[in-house]
Amino acid sequence: xxxxxxxxxxxxxxxxxxxxxxxxxxxxxxxxxxxxxxxxxxxxxxxxxxxxxxxxxxxxxxxxxxxxxxxxxxxxxxxxxxxxxxxxxxxxxxxxxxxxxxxxxxxxxxxxxxxxxxxxxxxxxxxxxxxxxxxxxxxxxxxxxxxxxxxxxxxxxxxxxxxxxxxxxxxxxxxxxxxxxxxxxxxxxxxxxxxxxxxxxxxxxxxxxxxxxxxxxxxxxxxxxxxxxxxxxxxxxxxxxxxxxxxxxxxxxxxxxxxxxxxxxxxxxxxxxxxxxxxxxxxxxxxxxxxxxxxxxxxxxxxxxxxxxxxxxxxxxxxxxxxxxx
Numbered sequence: 300x301x302x303x304x305x306x307x308x309x310x311x312x313x314x315x316x317x318x319x320x321x322x323x324x325x326x327x328x329x330x331x332x333x334x335x336x337x338x339x340x341x342x343x344x345x346x347x348x349x350x351x352x353x354x355x356x357x358x359x360x361x362x363x364x365x366x367x368x369x370x371x372x373x374x375x376x377x378x379x380x381x382x383x384x385x386x387x388x389x390x391x392x393x394x395x396x397x398x399x400x401x402x403x404x405x406x407x408x409x410x411x412x413x414x415x416x417x418x419x420x421x422x423x424x425x426x427x428x429x430x431x432x433x434x435x436x437x438x439x440x441x442x443x444x445x446x447x448x449x450x451x452x453x454x455x456x457x458x459x460x461x462x463x464x465x466x467x468x469x470x471x472x473x474x475x476x477x478x479x480x481x482x483x484x485x486x487x488x489x490x491x492x493x494x495x496x497x498x499x500x501x502x503x504x505x506x507x508x509x510x511x512x513x514x515x516x517x518x519x520x521x522x523x524x525x526x527x528x529x530x531x532x533x534x535x536x537x538x539x540x541x542x543x544x545x546x547x548x549x550x551x552x553x554x555x556x557x558x559x560x561x562x563x564x565x566x567x568x569x570x571x572x573x574x575x576x577x578x579x580x581x582x583x584x585x586x587x588x589x590x591x592x593x594x595x596x597x598x599x600x601x602x603x604x605x606x607x608x609x610x611x612x613x614x615x616x617x618x619x620x621x622x623x624x625x
Contacts, residue, residue: 314355331530340389424568436551448543457498460566463559469515
């Protein structure tokens with residue numbers, strides 16, 4: 300058995316060996332969010348299995364009973380279902396790598412008894428009136444730190460629901476005339492966003508004016524050079540951004556929850572209510588497929604169908620009443 304075959308055989312014996320190989324490849328491909336997800340999953344399963352010295356043999360990990368025990372352990376630790384799903388889907392990806400779907404070794408029903416779905420995030424969307432409140436608040440003399448985070452939030456919305464990670468990573472070179480041309484961090488798809496007239500004043504005020512700086516907005520530290528360092532810096536910025544958004548919401552709209560995802564989901568749902576084609580919304584958001592966009596919008600489609608049904612019933616009942624009156 301040569302060295303490569305020995306390595307592959309070792310990966311098939313222990314979860315940590317297999318996942319560390321995947322993590323190294325993801326790092327080489329500069330897929331830092333995926334690196335973070337795989338590391339978090341490995342560290343979590345290692346704690347579940349007894350700590351740093353746990354061997355975690357593959358044939359013991361990928362058993363229905365063990366996976367269910369892990370799911371229960373995660374919930375007892377207070378994790379929400381979406382977090383549980385992230386860990387389970389990561390383990391499922393590892394399993395499918397080890398045992399190719401369709402092969403004799405693969406069990407297609409192994410993960411049927413654990414949670415691998417993604418709950419809809421559409422509850423994070425604001426309505427038109429709430430967005431108008433935030434637009435008005437941007438001119439209301441808020442404290443500078445709150446004002447800044449609000450402007451970033453509004454720019455994300457005005458830039459067609461730009462994710463916070465993409466806003467952070469924007470480079471000065473991405474600004475081409477009155478457009479921002481960049482590649483989505485998650486999918487690598489190129490996006491071209493024209494800076495709306497309504498965003499010009501805020502954009503000019505809060506863009507990075509420091510000479511020699513790389514970034515379009517002063518969010519990430521210039522000191523971070525390596526990909527993993529930059530991503531760690533982004534993670535810190537994200538936590539800080541969400542804390543500040545919570546503070547901003549408490550001042551502007553008490554009782555309303557706002558997070559870094561809200562601007563993106565709000566843009567998508569308001570665009571849908573405006574009658575914009577789902578394909579156009581998908582392209583604007585830079586989604587990998589229309590299916591992803593439909594996940595955002597499904598509850599709103601159901602609401603619109605229910606509303607149409609109510610209008611139809613009212614119309615039929617009115618016709619019946621008019622006929623009886625005659």
